[in-house]
Amino acid sequence: MIRGFSILIFVFLFFSPTRVVSASSRPLPERVKIGLATARPSLVLNLPAGTVISTPEGPRWQVELQTGLTLTGRNDGHLVAGETDFGPGPLRFAGPGFLGWNGRVYRGEFVVVRRPEGLTLINELAFEDYLRGVVPAEVDPTWPMEALKAQAVAARTFALARLGYHQREGFDLCASVHCQAYLGAGAERATTDAAVLDTVGQVITFQGRLISAYFHAASGGHTEDVEAVWPTATPFTYLRGVPDPAEVSPYDEWRVELDWSTVQAAVAAKYPGLGRLVSLVILHRTATGRVSTLELVGEKGQVQINGQEVRTLFGLRSTLFSLEVVHAPVPLVRGEDLAHLPVHPSPAATAVAWSTLLAAEDREFLPIQLVVVGRGWGHGVGLSQWGAKGLAEQGYTYIDILKYYYQGTEVEDWRPSQDIPPVPAEKGEAS
Ligand SMILES: [Zn+2]
Structure with missing residues (x-):
């Protein structure tokens, strides 16, 4: 497969870049960089036919037939796949369709960066497309629509406030529950897509600023004050514990x-x-x-x-x-017993x-x-996902739900002037 790869790609000479970075102000960041993998000795990328591979100097190769490309970092710092030397990178992969890695498919582009500890794989994609891969990873797509919309707005707000959290590693957020779970395009469902689309651009604010929209699976009956969980966290008044009256979950006990x-x-x-x-x-x-x-x-x-x-x-x-x-x-144990003791x-x-x-x-x-x-699952701060499901089943809207778990907040369209809140508390564990 690797030997054949050099046949499948050809040096790309007449390609004009189509990525346009707009300077106009938009209601949301256009794109987000999600870290899928770090410190890997190698990466196997599944690339559809027509995928364009670019170096910082511009497009250099195009994949002729769908292929699995095993990239490794050579001792001289170059990224290589079999006989093909891609140079030091970073490499950007832009496909006409989804790009694949580790059994999952992704919208947008892949960027592979060679770092001292190994290879980093970043998925760079439209911000709202990212949310389409987050909401179904965080909650069950068969849940009531108002619960899905509450999750979509919370996830959007959380991501915006956390942009750049992994800046030193070269991306904005990771794809695990350390930030928020993201499973790519394969996880998308019509219901969760609708929840993202119906709330597009909407965020949760407190006194005009984005909140740190923590959420967790199940509170076990009562959510928690943020500083009770993370003693060094800012004791935001919108992150107070509240009763979770409608929560019925598999984690009740x-x-x-x-x-x-x-x-x-x-x-x-x-x-x-x-x-x-x-x-x-x-x-x-x-x-x-x-x-x-x-x-x-x-x-x-x-x-x-x-x-x-x-x-x-x-x-x-x-x-x-x-x-x-x-x-x-x-x-x-007495000395004279030792010889007779069964083990x-x-x-x-x-x-x-x-x-x-x-x-x-x-x-x-x-x-x-x-x-x-x-009882419960997760840190207990902010929105309880199973509690939100229960409230939605009782007829509450996603705005009711968000304003209940984040007391004193508003749901509104994001504007750049809303600015990013102080660095949120370290989450660092499953939500
Ligand atoms: Zn993270």
Whole structure:
């Protein structure tokens, strides 16, 4: 395939660039740069026939037949595919149709940049087309239209306020929930397209400025004050916790059971100074009940971590949880017993085996499992997606929904004068 590639493309001599950068002021940025992949040793791009490949000097090649192009970074800094040397890049790919990568298809153009850590793949496309790939990635396209429109306006507002967040990596937003989920053109549905189109250009403002439109899957019954989740965040008055009366979600209650060995390993990897983990203690909760401080007590010390750190450490859906450590009896280890003690691969099995050997007075109780029971999914700040669905089913409009979750705000057409708000709080985890 690679060997054949040089046959499929030809040096492009008579192409005049058609991309026109308009200087006229428009209600929205024309284009947005979305980071699809970073630090990759290679990238396999699926390019339709007619795709034009440009260097910073201009168009250089055109793909004659649809092809899978495996790009790698050579030691001299050049981007190569088989025998074809594309130079140092960046390379721009503009197709007559969708461009493909990693099983997904995308509107707009691809840009591949060679960086010290590897290859970066950027999807540059029309801003509203980007939203068409975000809304169905964030919510179910079969939900009521007013919930989809609320998501479209929140996603538009969030993206505008976060443009340039990944500037140092060469793009505006990433395609994961770190910013907001984006799955490209293959995810588009008629309903979510309509939600984007029907609200085109509309954003959420507070006192005339764009808001930081955080959203999450399910609040578990009550959304959260922003600074309760991220202590360093600006305590915007529009990001106050509100009851979530209509939310009915698959995450109304969830349960996670972790082997104590798994818990130990996670804690030891992140906090190696603690020694063997002895217990976990919830020290503080927010006003809505979310865990804000958890203490990990080890044999050699203890550490207090915040709710988001707990979520990351144990892979929990939310910080709205209670936990219980399950103990099992195991024997006090005495030297003369050691030779006779059964050994099993799991602590639980070992504990059971030991308990059959020794009298009750010889046992102590050691942790074997951590059970966490919680509600909701996500950080709990701003719009609750499942709550918005419930409100839409009750007949509320998308404007009602947005003004409920973002108190004191307005929904209006975006104007450049609305300017970008202060740098939003670090999200840095699943929404
Ligand atoms: Zn991001």
